[in-house]
Amino acid sequence: MKRIIAALILVVLVGAGLWWALAPAPAPMGQRPPTVVNLAPSIERSLFDRVEAVGTARAAQAVTILTEVPGRVAKIHFRQGQKVEQGKVLVTLDDRNASAELARSEAEYQRALNDFQRGQKLVKSRAISQSEVDTFRTTLDGAKASRDAARANFNDHTIRAPFAGVVGLRQVDAGGYLQTGDAITTLDNLGYIEVDFQVPERYLARLVSGLPVQARNEAFPDQVFEGNITDLDSRVSTASRSLTARARLENPQDRIRPGQFLRVSVQLAERDALLVPEQSIITQGAQSYVFTVTADNTAERHPVTLGGRRDGWVEITSGLTGKPDVVVNGHSRLGSGQAVHVLDNPEALLPGQRALLKPASPDADKADSEAAA
Template identity: 75%
Template sequence: MGRVITGLVVLVVIAAAAWWLLAPQEGPRGQRPPTAVNLAPSIERDLVDQVEAVGTSRAAQAVVVLAEVPGRVAEIHFQQGQEVKRGQLLVSLDDRNARADLARAEAEYQRALDDYRRGQQLVAKRAISESEVDTFRTSLESARANREAAQANLHDHRIRAPFAGVVGLRQVDGGAYLQTGDAITTLDNLGHIEVDFQVPERYLARLSVGLPVLARNDAFPNTLFQGGISHLDSRVNSNSRSLTARARLNNPGDRMLPGQFLRITVQLDRRPALLVPEQAIITQGAQSYVFTVDAAQNAVRHPVTLGGRRDGWVEITSGLSDQPDVIVNGHSRLGSGQPVNVIDNPEALLPGQRVLLTPENQNVAAQDAAA
């Protein structure tokens, strides 16, 4: 019986040894195959520090043209929406009574002038007293004032454009009788547009007259209206903790009209910056990371500090240097030191991000660096 058991033990040992020798060998435990990743370059481009706001457009010059004297509309000299020059005649009022008043005032002035001159001659001959000459002088000054008032009244019957611009809708018709202050039309100088907007007080030290301003409106999605800050308010609003700034914008073709909603961008500063694509950033809690690939084709994790953004790219203010290529795809579960397999993929960047890689942008960056 003991011999049988011994024989069985020997057979088991032989079978185990044979299985161990013939079984396929496993690799080291925990070793993962290389992770497929895509790379994109980090680049140095100009970054603009900016603040955004909203506002409503208004004409640089805008008035409601009013009747300054009562009268009947004799003739209208403008078309609605017409461009007019400064001083151009807009409306003529019936001025027959005004002309008669002026003629009467002219006659009274001439009579007073003749009396005053005759009085001067008589006082020289001691025929009248100085007090009588003073009376003639007073009458002359009164007649002169009446004549000037009559001239102004006649002038006000012809309503002219106070500045060059575009007239709006007509508020009167020919033959209508106007009272003083009745509206005739509007006049806007659309060559430039002004806009007031609020800037948070934390930007106060960086604001100044002349800073570049860009404005957008949904009616013109492909147009940027350019200008600059023309005025800054003298005090901060204590409720909103913001400062009112006024910008003056160019309005090519007079396309923008007063009253339109504008999205404003104020360019505070321009500086060179190291940028990486947004999809290269991995954020865990309060810390952000990017991954690069070393010479051994292993992933290297870099804790980084982020700054501004531009066209789908993010500024790296610290943690990265020498403009290395960074991983943009395949790094969501990647750890530092893990092997990677770099796959070339021209579509790894979005079309909007590729704009900064064009030769034009590269040449501009080089010129800025040389300057």
């Protein structure tokens, strides 16, 4: 029995000795073990400075068709929502009285013209005086003015489209009597749309006519309406400290209607920017930081200034030189000078972020690039 106990004690002592010899050396007192981190590269890509604004669509040409003379509606020549060409007859009013007045004024004008021409012949033979000829001329001028007024009144009984566009809802019915100024319908040129929007005054130095504009509307989430700035207001609003800009947008298939809400994006300028993944940024109060790893596997913290954003990446405008790898995981409690252990993890970046690592063609790079102002 004593031999068995002694053998067991010997086995325990041998096992303890082996464990002591093979166990890893503990970290020095007060020193934390290395922090496991993942790295991702910083990259240089193109960014486009953009100003985001909101505005309301309006037709480039828009009028309310009114009657200029009183009269009864004889015939309506349009359908609601119909596209019409310039000069298209929309409504005709009963013009019988106007036609009779025009015929009377034409006759008076012809008689006055004949008297004037006969007077010119007689004054040469001294049969009448020059003052009588002058009277004939005055009568002719009055008759011509009366004829022109009667002709205009007659023409106003036929109401035409002043430009090509889309007519709105009909406000009159055949047989109804209209007074001067009564509304008939609306007419909007929807071939292109205008939108007015406010731009903060700090962008005035870079805001010029011709800048590209893109607009979106929730009714057509997959479509971008493109155009350019056409005009800038001459004054900055003292209330909002902003300038009103007007853009003209293409409107394929007349999709955008006047009055619709638009989100407008103005492209100001293109530049090359240093980008890091969004998850590498640590913000404490008003200051942002990124971490890099030195050659001896210690963390180094860099205070940085942020700029625009693109596809899950953030622009670094100052605080980081070159294109170093930055820490994207494991840096929530990391301190400068702390030991780190770098693990390679291809999944550290999101798929959309990894797509930007591949060099793109200039056209694709331009289409995808956006820096939020």
